[in-house]
Amino acid sequence: MSPLFAQFCEQVCLMIRWKAARGPVADELAAHLEDHAAALEARGLDPETAARRAVEAMGDPYALGAELDRTHPPTVPRLSLICLVLGLLVLLAGLGRGLHVAGVAPQAPELPSGAGYTLVIEGSAAGGGILGDYTFTPSRQAGLAQAWLGEYEIQLPLTAVSSRPWLPSPHFTALAASYTDDAGGSGSCSLWAGKSYLLGASGMLLIAEPTPGATEFSITLSAPTGESIFFTVTLDQEVPPS
Known part of the structure; x- marks a missing residue:
């Protein structure tokens, strides 16, 4: 296993x-990381960069660990290994990091989004975190569309995603977002809501x-309460002139 994967x-x-859940959790996460890194290497990235991008795409390890802990607290009955792995797959699906459960766990929109748009430069995203009752997670893929x-x-x-299905869907349009880039640009971002699911x-x-x-x-994403989380989008090539 890559040292970066082991550390994550x-x-x-x-x-x-x-403690009994830690081994299966680590195995499942490592499998997701290795699959993602392999896909990035197939796109031409070197192994070290692919491993780093795969880890970044998973977001904050402590936020993910807290979500997993809420799903498998130490007070619940000791589940069998099979039930544990299935539960982890469902949770990872809800976090948008692996399999998706239609109608239950949110699935990120496909790229490019919008009528008449074409994806011209691929990229990756990292970051995310908790705002209020929801964990916001970027898709593995971001990009420049034209x-x-x-x-x-x-x-x-x-x-x-929320672990409590009785909560209402989050209001994306109530959030504020702004950005800076490595070419000296800055400004505001826009947000729109896609589909609603049982868990988010x-x-x-x-x-x-x-x-x-x-x-x-x-990118900084802020709630009306003043809480903020952060994302990074990295493109494979520079934005071309308009």
Whole structure:
């Protein structure tokens, strides 16, 4: 196992109080990381960069560990290994990091989004975290899309998940978002809500007319309460001139 993967799994498992669950959790996470890294290597990335991108796409290890701990607290009856693994698969699906359960766990929108848009530059996303009762997670894939009239737009699919199905769907449009990039640009982002699911909702974060030459975008997502979380979008190539 890659040292980066081992470190990430260890950080996740530190948040899990039920010691018997830590081994299966680490194995499941490592499998997801290895699959993602292999897919990135197939796109031409070197193994070290692919491993780093795979870890970044998983988000905050401590937030993920806290979610897993809530699913498998030490006070619940000791489940069999099969039930534990199935439960982990469902939770990872809800976090948008693996399999998806239709109608239950949110599935991030496909790219490109919007009529007439074409995905012209692929990229990856990292970050996320908890705002209020929801864990916001970026899709593994982000990118630069181009409309048929030539306008460019950064598109970042998101999911918002709660472990409590009785909560209402999160209101993406009530959140505020802004960005800075590595080419000196900055501005506001727009958000729209996608589908609603039992455990949350999907949505999309958009940056219109990104700065030519930029490849990395640092995004702040804020709730009306003042809480904030952060994302990073990294493109495989520079944004071309409009």
